[in-house]
Each structure stands twice: as structure tokens, then as C-alpha cells.
Amino acid sequence: MTKRIEHWIRPSVRTLRAYHVADAGNMIKLDAMENPNIWPGELEQAWLQALGAVQINRYPDARAQELKDALRTYMDIPASLDIMLGNGSDELIQLLQLAVGGPGRKVLAPTPSFVMYEMIAAAVGMEFVAVSLRDSFDLDAHAMCVAIEEHQPALVFIAWPNNPTGNLFDTQALEAVIEASPGLVVIDEAYQPFSKKTWMSRLDQYDNLLVMRTLSKMGMAGLRLGVLAGKRAWLQEFEKIRLPYNINSLTQTGAAFVLEHQGLIGGQIEQICVERQRVIEALQAIAGVKVYPSHTNFILFRVENADTVFMRLKQSGILVKNLNGVSAALDSCLRVTIGLCKENDAFLSALVQAA
Numbered sequence: 001m002t003k004r005i006e007h008w009i010r011p012s013v014r015t016l017r018a019y020h021v022a023d024a025g026n027m028i029k030l031d032a033m034e035n036p037n038i039w040p041g042e043l044e045q046a047w048l049q050a051l052g053a054v055q056i057n058r059y060p061d062a063r064a065q066e067l068k069d070a071l072r073t074y075m076d077i078p079a080s081l082d083i084m085l086g087n088g089s090d091e092l093i094q095l096l097q098l099a100v101g102g103p104g105r106k107v108l109a110p111t112p113s114f115v116m117y118e119m120i121a122a123a124v125g126m127e128f129v130a131v132s133l134r135d136s137f138d139l140d141a142h143a144m145c146v147a148i149e150e151h152q153p154a155l156v157f158i159a160w161p162n163n164p165t166g167n168l169f170d171t172q173a174l175e176a177v178i179e180a181s182p183g184l185v186v187i188d189e190a191y192q193p194f195s196k197k198t199w200m201s202r203l204d205q206y207d208n209l210l211v212m213r214t215l216s217k218m219g220m221a222g223l224r225l226g227v228l229a230g231k232r233a234w235l236q237e238f239e240k241i242r243l244p245y246n247i248n249s250l251t252q253t254g255a256a257f258v259l260e261h262q263g264l265i266g267g268q269i270e271q272i273c274v275e276r277q278r279v280i281e282a283l284q285a286i287a288g289v290k291v292y293p294s295h296t297n298f299i300l301f302r303v304e305n306a307d308t309v310f311m312r313l314k315q316s317g318i319l320v321k322n323l324n325g326v327s328a329a330l331d332s333c334l335r336v337t338i339g340l341c342k343e344n345d346a347f348l349s350a351l352v353q354a355a
């Protein structure tokens with residue numbers, strides 16, 4: 001069997017390591033940028049009623065029109081632009097790479113950044129070009145433009161704000177990247193609810209720009225819904241390779257219902273931003289901890305020995321993300337997602353003991 005596997009599975013897939021998802025068990029889960037809030041009881045009842053009306057014996061609406069309309073309003077997507085939906089933005093990243101892929105085609109992104117850009121490139125057989133961020137985690141516009149000139153990438157991915165560093169790259173640096181790119185530039189705004197900044201209104205200005213969003217970080221990670229906005233001519237091409245029913249009926253109905261309750265989501269996001277500030281200040285007060293600025297719902301921080309601190313937090317029942325060893329730039333770094341007030345308190349007091 002080993003021989004057959006070696007013969008048939010592509011080398012680029014065999015050398016991959018599956019995306020690791022830690023088992024949180026009963027721990028306080030602060031590792032995956034989820035919104036920790038649950039809904040008030042009556043709203044949950046109304047939501048269950050809406051889901052109960054879904055006919056699961058029928059295929060979903062292949063165009064997901066009602067949901068797209070709700071998203072257009074909620075995300076201020078200009079009428080001149082088209083929308084494409086994915087089963088999470090991960091699926092959109094894959095679909096974009098499939099659409100432009102082929103021998104010699106390249107994907108470029110700064111690093112450290114979202115790991116799926118590179119993993120998917122390996123999976124679909126595209127070459128991945130990594131351009132290091134500066135030590136401050138700012139975008140190195142010059143290095144980006146030089147690499148773009150040299151490699152002529154079909155796709156450039158920019159997470160804005162960036163994951164796992166939490167910062168927003170300089171707007172002028174991004175403009176230089178967009179203008180230097182022969183192919184598409186995708187601005188991944190997964191954390192837009194927490195940064196409140198967007199390129200959506202500037203999509204019209206460029207022929208090679210796409211904006212990607214997700215509902216995951218604002219409280220619907222379980223529904224799996226990613227959103228791509230861009231000019232019709234591009235999206236028409238991508239639509240040809242989107243699987244016809246990639247957004248299931250429960251997600252279509254469930255997400256549309258939640259988007260109707262904007263006030264609730266907005267309130268939760270505000271509360272997360274307030275907590276973020278409180279946790280940043282508390283971290284700054286702990287000796288031996290270096291905190292990085294955040295425009296997201298997580299905080300990157302450096303300690304003296306990340307592996308030890310990570311283990312001790314785990315022993316205290318708190319799961320964060322250990323980034324030590326991921327890349328030299330992230331040595332001794334941990335990433336914590338903002339949780340409920342009492343979860344953040346538990347994290348902070350465990351960290352004081354552990355650091």
C-alpha cells in the first residue's frame with residue numbers, strides 16, 4: 001500500500017502536514033478567534049424556528065440570493081460589485097487558486113501571515129512565494145514590489161489586519177503592492193468587524209483588487225460562510241468553478257437571520273473591543289511580557305519561554321495558540337483570543353503565575 005500511496009499521491013501533498021486543530025476538551029478556549037458570546041434565549045428560539053422551516057430534502061438556493069442581499073446591506077458592498085460565497089473564506093482561497101493555477105503559476109504573501117494561503121498553494125500545486133515582514137511586523141513595501149516584479153504572481157494575499165500579528169499594514173504600502181501586481185490582489189478582511197477599516201469602497205478604483213470577508217470571527221464560525229466582493233468580470237470566471245451548492249440551506253437561512261439582528265452582533269463586537277483594551281493593558285503590566293498592538297479580536301504577545309508558558313496555561317485549563325517554532329519571526333510568541341470577561345480574567349491570572 002505504501003508503494004501505491006507514494007506513486008499516486010502528489011509529492012507536494014505527501015510532504016504537507018494537516019492543519020492542526022487542538023482538542024480543547026473542557027478548557028477555556030482562547031485559541032481560534034471565536035466570538036465567545038451565546039445568544040439570549042428568546043432569540044435562540046426564533047433562530048431555531050427559522051431553521052425548522054428549512055426543507056432539507058431540497059437542494060439549497062444555488063445562488064443564495066436572499067443571503068447575498070442581506071450581506072450586501074450589512075457589509076456595504078457597492079451595487080456595482082458582485083458577490084461570491086464560499087464555505088468559509090478558506091474555500092474561497094482555494095477556489096481563487098484553482099482558477100489561476102497551472103504550471104509556473106505563483107501565489108505570493110507576506111509572512112508570517114495566515115497559513116492557509118501557503119497550505120492551499122501546496123494542495124493545488126502552485127508555487128508559494130513568501131516575503132518577510134519587517135521586525136515590527138509592518139509590510140516591507142519595497143521587498144514586496146521587488147518580489148512581485150521577479151515572480152509575477154498570479155495572486156497576492158494580504159490579510160488586513162494580519163493574522164497572527166494583529167496589525168494593519170500601511171495603506172500606501174498596500175497601494176504600491178496593488179499597483180505593482182500583474183495579477184490579482186486579495187485583501188482578506190477577516191477581522192474587519194474589529195478594525196472597522198475596509199478596502200470595500202475602493203474596489204472600483206482598481207482592476208485587480210478583490211476583498212474577502214468571513215462571518216467566522218464575528219460569531220458564526222460554525223456556519224462556515226466566506227464572502228468575496230469584486231468586479232463582475234472576475235467573479236463570473238470564478239463562478240464557473242464554484243461547486244453549485246457549496247452554501248447549504250441551514251447556513252443560508254441561519255446567516256440571513258443573524259444578519260437581521262445587527263444590533264446584537266454590533267453590541268458583542270463593541271464589548272470584545274473594550275475587553276481587548278483591558279487585556280492589552282493588563283498584559284503590559286506583567287513583567288517579561290511584550291504585547292503587540294491589535295486591530296483584531298486576538299492579541300499577539302512574546303514571553304521568555306513560550307513552550308513553558310503555553311503548557312502552564314494549559315494545566316490551568318486555558319488554551320491559547322503557541323506560535324513558537326512556526327517561524328523565526330514568531331519565536332517565543334503566543335496568541336490569545338479575547339474571550340468573555342471572566343475567561344480573560346482567568347487567562348490573565350494564570351499568566352501572571354506562568355510567565
Ligand SMILES: *Cc1c(COP(=O)(O)O)cnc(C)c1O
Pocket residue numbers: 033087088089090091114159162163188190213214215216221224225226
Ligand atoms: C480565520 C481566518 C480566515 C478563515 O476564515 P473562515 O471563513 O472561517 O474559513 C481567513 N483569513 C484570515 C486572515 C483568518 O484569520
